Amino acid sequence: MADLDSFRTGTRAWLEANCPAEMREPIRSEADLCWGGRNWTFQSDAQRQWLEAMAERGWTIPDWPKDYGGGGLSPEEAGVLKSEMQRIGARPPLTSFGISMLGPALLKFGTEEQKRHYLPQIARGEIRWCQGYSEPGAGSDLAGLQTKAEADFDEALGEYWLVNGQKVWTSYADKADWIFCLVRTSTESKQGGISFLLFDMQTPGVSTKPILLISGSSPFCETFFDDVKVPKGQIVGEVNKGWDVAKYLLGHEREMISGMGLGGGGSLGAAMKPKDPMLRAEIAAFDVDALAFAAMSERFAAMWKAGEAHPASPSMMKYAGTELNKRRNELVMAAGGSDALDWDSERSKSGKAPRDWLRSKGNSIEGGTSEIQLNIVAKHILGLPGA
Numbered sequence: 001m002a003d004l005d006s007f008r009t010g011t012r013a014w015l016e017a018n019c020p021a022e023m024r025e026p027i028r029s030e031a032d033l034c035w036g037g038r039n040w041t042f043q044s045d046a047q048r049q050w051l052e053a054m055a056e057r058g059w060t061i062p063d064w065p066k067d068y069g070g071g072g073l074s075p076e077e078a079g080v081l082k083s084e085m086q087r088i089g090a091r092p093p094l095t096s097f098g099i100s101m102l103g104p105a106l107l108k109f110g111t112e113e114q115k116r117h118y119l120p121q122i123a124r125g126e127i128r129w130c131q132g133y134s135e136p137g138a139g140s141d142l143a144g145l146q147t148k149a150e151a152d153f154d155e156a157l158g159e160y161w162l163v164n165g166q167k168v169w170t171s172y173a174d175k176a177d178w179i180f181c182l183v184r185t186s187t188e189s190k191q192g193g194i195s196f197l198l199f200d201m202q203t204p205g206v207s208t209k210p211i212l213l214i215s216g217s218s219p220f221c222e223t224f225f226d227d228v229k230v231p232k233g234q235i236v237g238e239v240n241k242g243w244d245v246a247k248y249l250l251g252h253e254r255e256m257i258s259g260m261g262l263g264g265g266g267s268l269g270a271a272m273k274p275k276d277p278m279l280r281a282e283i284a285a286f287d288v289d290a291l292a293f294a295a296m297s298e299r300f301a302a303m304w305k306a307g308e309a310h311p312a313s314p315s316m317m318k319y320a321g322t323e324l325n326k327r328r329n330e331l332v333m334a335a336g337g338s339d340a341l342d343w344d345s346e347r348s349k350s351g352k353a354p355r356d357w358l359r360s361k362g363n364s365i366e367g368g369t370s371e372i373q374l375n376i377v378a379k380h381i382l383g384l385p386g387a
């Protein structure tokens with residue numbers, strides 16, 4: 001306890017000295033997040049300083065081992081760091097699919113060489129990743145994917161995989177440096193013919209086409225692979241056993257997405273007081289559910305980190321958190337009335353409310369739809385027969 005108290009004191013002093021004032025302001029939009037990567041343009045000196053200072057300590061990912069660029073903190077210490085950051089309103093120094101998705105999969109399935117190569121670059125924000133899972137004919141039925149990787153050889157590369165096919169809904173593919181990608185290496189078995197490959201998005205034969213969304217932004221792409229040559233060693237886990245890696249990563253992705261349910265932490269009732277008593281009652285009921293979700297989420301996070309959570313529990317959390325976030329956004333729009341539809345005036349902070357509302361619709365689709373999460377909970381947690 002005394003050790004933890006002195007860790008808190010030291011952490012508080014360090015954050016006071018190193019977290020720039022600008023990085024303590026609330027995140028106004030997606031543009032305030034720092035994604036890092038080789039093409040990243042920092043929004044300000046403060047954003048760069050904050051990332052560098054945190055990465056130097058391994059605190060962009062406090063609980064990874066120090067050897068792999070993390071902070072080597074115990075779960076208790078990581079909890080203290082999180083609460084001290086929340087106390088001063090510090091923004092996350094880095095938002096990264098490498099941290100929330102690929103990293104945990106590499107820690108479990110990667111070779112020592114892969115861990116030492118990729119993880120420190122992820123922790124320092126030097127490499128931005130995208131996720132090549134969904135295809136035009138494979139979303140909920142992900143194991144139906146058809147992008148093909150065939151073993152081949154040439155003098156320059158030695159043994160390599162020749163990749164051909166198409167992905168869709170690849171978030172930030174046009175901005176990413178590398179992709180973690182599911183490919184079919186055998187047609188003999190559906191799940192048992194999938195492998196998990198990593199490759200550079202600048203490899204010849206990779207191209208992307210952004211898809212414009214209703215919210216006005218274009219965060220995801222169609223991604224095409226035409227005779228892309230991927231060195232043989234860039235596979236994670238064993239050939240034809242990529243489904244295990246894919247499912248493990250999805251658990252971490254769902255855990256990350258479930259955090260949407262926390263919605264920044266504040267009470268909706270305290271932030272808005274509409275005249276309509278029915279709406280006020282709905283907001284009060286929402287606040288009660290949000291508090292219950294926050295408590296459940298804390299318990300789940302501790303169990304998940306300790307490896308004690310049911311493997312299907314991220315599905316339960318993802319379902320609850322994303323449905324809650326959609327409800328929050330509906331209530332914000334209802335309470336704001338027609339003013340809430342203001343799309344681009346200074347007063348509306350450039351349409352934050354309607355943009356967030358439209359974006360929230362995707363929460364219960366990305367990372368697997370709500371229906372699929374309910375199927376998983378029914379089968380694996382409640383023990384009901386499969387459909």
Ligand SMILES: Cc1cc2nc3c(=O)[nH]c(=O)nc-3n(C[C@H](O)[C@H](O)[C@H](O)COP(=O)(O)OP(=O)(O)OC[C@H]3O[C@@H](n4cnc5c(N)ncnc54)[C@H](O)[C@@H]3O)c2cc1C
Binds near residue numbers: 131171172
């Ligand atoms: C914001 C956002 C970001 C995304 N980013 C990425 C990304 O970076 N990389 C990536 O690979 N993918 C990404 N996706 C794609 C996402 O994973 C898929 O959209 C999702 O898995 C659903 O697949 P689908 O769109 O093909 O829908 P479908 O699978 O065609 O589903 C259509 C409808 O049928 C329902 N349905 C299907 N099967 C069943 C069933 N067995 N039981 C009950 N209902 C069923 C679904 O719930 C859904 O309502 C993203 C999606 C969104 C919205």
